[in-house]
Amino acid sequence: xxxxxxxxxxxxxxxxxxxxxxxxxxxxxxxxxxxxxxxxxxxxxxxxxxxxxxxxxxxxxxxxxxxxxxxxxxxxxxxxxxxxxxxxxxxxxxxxxxxxxxxxxxxxxxxxxxxxxxxxxxxxxxxxxxxxxxxxxxxxxxxxxxxxxxxxxxxxxxxxxxxxxxxxxxxxxxxxxxxxxxxxxxxxxxxxxxxxxxxxxxxxxxxxxxxxxxxxxxxxxxxxxxxxxxxxxxxxxxxxxxxxxxxxxxxxxxxxxxxxxxxxxxxxxxxxxxxxxxxxxxxxx
Amino acid sequence: xxxxxxxxxxxxxxxxxxxxxxxxxxxxxxxxxxxxxxxxxxxxxxxxxxxxxxxxxxxxxxxxxxxxxxxxxxxxxxxxxxxxxxxxxxxxxxxxxxxxxxxxxxxxxxxxxxxxxxxxxxxxxxxxxxxxxxxxxxxxxxxxxxxxxxxxxxxxxxxxxxxxxxxxxxxxxxxxxxxxxxxxxxxxxxxxxxxxxxxxxxxxxxxxxxxxxxxxxxxxxxxxxxxxxxxxxxxxxxxxxxxxxxxxxxxxxxxxxxxxxxxxxxxxxxxxxxxxxxxxxxxxxxxxxxxxxxxxxxxxxxxxxxxxxxxxxxxxxxxxxxxxxxxxxxxxxxxxxxxxxxxxxxxxxxxxxxxxxxxxxxxxxxxxxxxxxxxxxxxxxxxxxxxxxxxxxxxxxxxxxxxxxxxxxxxxxxxxxxxxxxxxxxxxxxxxxxxxxxxxxxxxxxxxxxxxxxxxxxxxxxxxxxxxxxxxxxxxxxxxxxxxxxxxxxxxxxxxxxxxxxxxxxxxxxxxxxxxxxxxxxxxxxxxxxxxxxxxxxxxxxxxxxxxxxxxxxxxxxxxxxxxxxxxxxxxxxxxxxxxxxxxxxxxxxxxxxx
Numbered sequence: 039x040x041x042x043x044x045x046x047x048x049x050x051x052x053x054x055x056x057x058x059x060x061x062x063x064x065x066x067x068x069x070x071x072x073x074x075x076x077x078x079x080x081x082x083x084x085x086x087x088x089x090x091x092x093x094x095x096x097x098x099x100x101x102x103x104x105x106x107x108x109x110x111x112x113x114x115x116x117x118x119x120x121x122x123x124x125x126x127x128x129x130x131x132x133x134x135x136x137x138x139x140x141x142x143x144x145x146x147x148x149x150x151x152x153x154x155x156x157x158x159x160x161x162x163x164x165x166x167x168x169x170x171x172x173x174x175x176x177x178x179x180x181x182x183x184x185x186x187x188x189x190x191x192x193x194x195x196x197x198x199x200x201x202x203x204x205x206x207x208x209x210x211x212x213x214x215x216x217x218x219x220x221x222x223x224x225x226x227x228x229x230x231x232x233x234x235x236x237x238x239x240x241x242x243x244x245x246x247x248x249x250x251x252x253x254x255x256x257x258x259x260x261x262x263x264x265x266x267x268x269x270x271x272x273x274x275x276x277x278x279x280x281x282x283x284x285x286x287x288x289x290x291x292x293x294x295x296x297x298x299x300x301x302x303x304x305x306x307x308x309x310x311x312x313x314x315x316x317x318x319x320x321x322x323x
Numbered sequence: 324x325x326x327x328x329x330x331x332x333x334x335x336x337x338x339x340x341x342x343x344x345x346x347x348x349x350x351x352x353x354x355x356x357x358x359x360x361x362x363x364x365x366x367x368x369x370x371x372x373x374x375x376x377x378x379x380x381x382x383x384x385x386x387x388x389x390x391x392x393x394x395x396x397x398x399x400x401x402x403x404x405x406x407x408x409x410x411x412x413x414x415x416x417x418x419x420x421x422x423x424x425x426x427x428x429x430x431x432x433x434x435x436x437x438x439x440x441x442x443x444x445x446x447x448x449x450x451x452x453x454x455x456x457x458x459x460x461x462x463x464x465x466x467x468x469x470x471x472x473x474x475x476x477x478x479x480x481x482x483x484x485x486x487x488x489x490x491x492x493x494x495x496x497x498x499x500x501x502x503x504x505x506x507x508x509x510x511x512x513x514x515x516x517x518x519x520x521x522x523x524x525x526x527x528x529x530x531x532x533x534x535x536x537x538x539x540x541x542x543x544x545x546x547x548x549x550x551x552x553x554x555x556x557x558x559x560x561x562x563x564x565x566x567x568x569x570x571x572x573x574x575x576x577x578x579x580x581x582x583x584x585x586x587x588x589x590x591x592x593x594x595x596x597x598x599x600x601x602x603x604x605x606x607x608x609x610x611x612x613x614x615x616x617x618x619x620x621x622x623x624x625x626x627x628x629x630x631x632x633x634x635x636x637x638x639x640x641x642x643x644x645x646x647x648x649x650x651x652x653x654x655x656x657x658x659x660x661x662x663x664x665x666x667x668x669x670x671x672x673x674x675x676x677x678x679x680x681x682x683x684x685x686x687x688x689x690x691x692x693x694x695x696x697x698x699x700x701x702x703x704x705x706x707x708x709x710x711x712x713x714x715x716x717x718x719x720x721x722x723x724x725x726x727x728x729x730x731x732x733x734x735x736x737x738x739x740x741x742x743x744x745x746x747x748x749x750x751x752x753x754x755x756x757x758x759x760x761x762x763x764x765x766x767x768x769x770x771x772x773x774x775x776x777x778x779x780x781x782x783x784x785x786x787x788x789x790x791x792x793x794x795x796x797x798x799x800x801x802x803x804x805x806x807x808x809x810x811x812x813x814x815x816x817x818x819x820x821x822x823x824x825x826x827x828x829x830x831x832x833x834x835x836x837x838x839x840x841x842x843x844x845x846x847x848x849x850x851x852x853x854x855x856x857x858x859x860x861x862x863x864x865x866x867x868x869x870x871x872x873x874x875x876x877x878x879x880x881x882x883x884x885x886x887x888x889x890x891x892x893x894x895x896x897x898x899x900x901x902x903x904x905x906x907x908x909x910x911x912x913x914x915x916x917x918x
Contacts, residue, residue, distance in 0.1 A: 139599070
């Protein structure tokens with residue numbers, strides 16, 4: 039059970055990455071490659087606020103919320119909006135991701151930094167397994183955010199509008215939907231969430247500039263498994279990946295973790311390109 | 324340039340620059356690998372660094388445990404790279420866009436894990452150390468000789484790369500990048516060509532691995548080190564900066580990134596920020612990189628000097644088609660095709676003879692284009708038979724249908740980006756004459772022979788369609804009418820047996836339509852089999868020998884124009900006018916109202 043709980047905690051991190059992908063994908067039809075980097079910016083801001091400035095948690099949350107949302111919006115304005123073609127976007131988005139990491143390196147250096155835990159570091163016992171209280175909070179946070187976003191996308195006008203944009207950008211435009219404002223909005227929202235979750239992620243992941251690249255790809259595996267646009271399935275896939283990873287690490291060795299995930303990714307993409315609960319394909323060839 | 328570079332050490336340039344230049348060559352090799360997939364095949368595969376690592380480990384392992392011979396190292400590394408390139412390229416056949424980018428990105432992240440798993444060969448996290456110098460015919464290379472070797476190998480690859488991308492294979496890749504449908508209609512096998520591009524793109528990465536392993540005599544998976552995401556990003560930046568469809572641009576891009584002012588002063592800390600910012604800037608500003616900037620500057624300079632580069636060229640007049648075509652009889656025998664519950668074709672039979680223009684008319688949705696798509700292999704038929712001179716076409720892949728001499732146009736002209744009009748027309752001959760990749764790479768006599776034949780055929784086809792004066796202009800940016808004529812010229816250049824025209828007159832002015840109807844007629848008179856799907860009834864009556872009228876997926880009438888123009892069923896169902904009304908204005912173009 040301890041392994042399962044550890045897997046769920048790691049899975050929660052992946053779920054948050056995939057959630058960010060999905061929000062942006064739903065509202066604009068693009069995959070925000072830099073989302074994991076935005077999350078890492080949130081974690082570094084948490085370190086900065088909690089450790090370097092010794093602030094209380096609330097102002098740290100507000101600051102991270104604002105700054106990361108701003109960064110996401112800047113990314114949309116500079117690297118995505120002016121570029122129409124997917125080949126161009128691939129380049130500029132990889133650029134944006136690398137630039138965010140580069141700025142982190144310049145400001146905070148290349149050493150991994152430890153973000154303090156909210157609660158004391160004593161594991162509690164749940165369902166017969168040991169887990170840190172912070173990790174439980176993280177799992178809860180991922181579940182609650184996923185549920186909230188899924189409900190918003192299904193039952194509110196804004197959510198339905200976003201779905202319409204991801205289905206067909208042009209006909210959404212013809213229906214009078216402001217596609218640009220929608221794209222702007224989803225970037226701001228995903229950035230804000232990435233900022234707010236930073237202080238909760240930090241204790242588990244540390245603030246490390248090398249982490250986003252692997253978070254980005256594993257978040258993408260969850261997205262591919264769950265299917266673009268399906269929030270609940272994607273988060274479920276993310277939790278499953280986390281658990282599988284922990285078991286592989288325990289029984290085969292840590293070196294095999296990513297290898298197995300990679301194999302799963304390739305098989306899923308080749309066999310069920312729409313994801314296990316996918317709505318539709320990213321693009322039709 | 325290569326000669327100057329090669330002689331640098333003997334001109335008193337120090338060891339530091341030796342190292343920097345060898346690293347630049349490695350980066351350029353990697354970037355050229357990326358350019359093959361991104362610039363030419365149009366898919367972003369970022370796995371070069373993984374193959375780079377494989378090349379380095381293979382070379383290091385061989386030098387330590389088997390032999391430090393240069394040729395053994397190179398051959399083994401290239402062979403290993405090819406194998407990995409094929410394996411990792413295979414998913415790339417089905418994936419595109421982000422899925423491929425992410426999968427290949429993931430591959431790079433796996434490098435340290437794989438190094439640990441194969442610890443007995445790779446020595447795990449410590450890496451291979453104390454690799455002996457490479458030997459050439461048993462003589463160890465000293466630092467300067469090694470440098471010379473690196474420059475020569477790099478230059479050799481770039482000659483190969485240049486020969487490949489400037490040949491018909493490079494152009495075929497550009498066609499593929501524009502549209503897989505277009506590629507297969509020209510007889511280009513999409514999957515084999517993509518796989519070849521991925522496999523070939525792996526070769527320079529393997530070579531770069533050899534160069535890096537033997538430069539510092541150690542190979543390590545450590546971060547920061549050569550085999551990390553940072554390098555993958557730098558490779559992408561070099562390729563995009565240089566212009567990913569340019570040979571020299573790739574070299575220039577690598578040089579700027581490796582030797583650029585920012586890199587030298589502040590080593591590691593600013594690397595990511597600089598690479599990231601450059602990717603955004605280059606991605607936004609330079610759509611075709613430094614090489615594009617140079618091309619535009621050169622063009623402006625030429626215009627200012629001579630004035631012969633820019634101004635309007637006198638329009639060439641059309642020349643009649645000479646020569647003969649060996650047409651083939653197309654027989655379509657009771658073909659059925661359903662899309663879900665919608666029967667697009669129900670039992671269509673028709674025969675098209677060599678030397679004749681067979682027209683297919685009918686209202687929108689009557690199944691004309693569906694029939695063309697079935698003949699060219701894009702749709703599978705549910706029932707029935709299609710034969711060309713007795714050989715079955717049904718069930719064949721589109722590129723095989725095209726290779727058997729079937730050429731076609733599209734309702735919306737499909738023109739690849741980055742080619743001139745003459746080059747675009749020459750791509751029509753991909754399946755007409757065969758040139759293998761090795762033939763092109765080594766520029767064997769056959770390459771030159773076919774190249775000349777292609778050029779001549781393209782020139783003739785341009786003359787026939789009356790656009791010779793545009794031969795050197797950029798094809799993609801031409802107006803609709805010209806793009807249609809380019810498509811027709813591309814088809815004429817192919818020396819086809821069977822020609823399928825899909826609504827070529829739409830969007831053309833009267834003079835263009837008149838020219839075009841002459842081309843259609845001449846193709847048939849030369850002996851070709853011509854099928855014309857058309858809404859322009861005047862054009863059809865003008866050029867067709869035999870007309871088939873389709874309605875709701877079935878042939879409602881067929882016969883020579885004189886018969887069809889007064890056929891009651893046609894007038895009622897298709898034209899919606901009475902016989903008297905048509906007789907009253909003889910020769911008047913009647914176009915169906917479009918939906």
